[in-house]
């Protein structure tokens with residue numbers, strides 16, 4: 567499924583965003599765990615990852631109607647848009663919920679970073695366990 571891209575006006579790609587993949591092979595087909603990328607203010611984290619070939623699951627296509635794009639924000643939460651009530655309701659359905667849990671399609675980059683995102687190993691399996 568294609569990803570609904572952020573409709574925000576985007577700045578130049580200057581924000582350091584590091585993705586740490588617990589299971590890189592299932593997300594990228596390779597073995598590289600850490601991917602240092604640059605994102606644009608206005609973009610959401612799911613599109614930054616997908617543009618770099620990191621295939622985070624996104625069953626609903628990025629419209630906050632599932633919880634498969636769930637990630638952990640290890641650093642830089644203050645550089646992301648605040649979670650809406652709709653996101654908070656959805657993310658509560660995600661397996662492995664933590665205080666730093668977010669839905670990557672709902673996290674718009676708002677500050678200069680750095681941002682560190684961990685993609686849990688069960689991401690690719692979530693859709694099979696919890697189909698929407």
Ligand code: FES
Pocket residue numbers: 623624625626627628629630631632633634635656669670671672
């Ligand atoms: S892709 Fe469905 S909520 Fe993010």
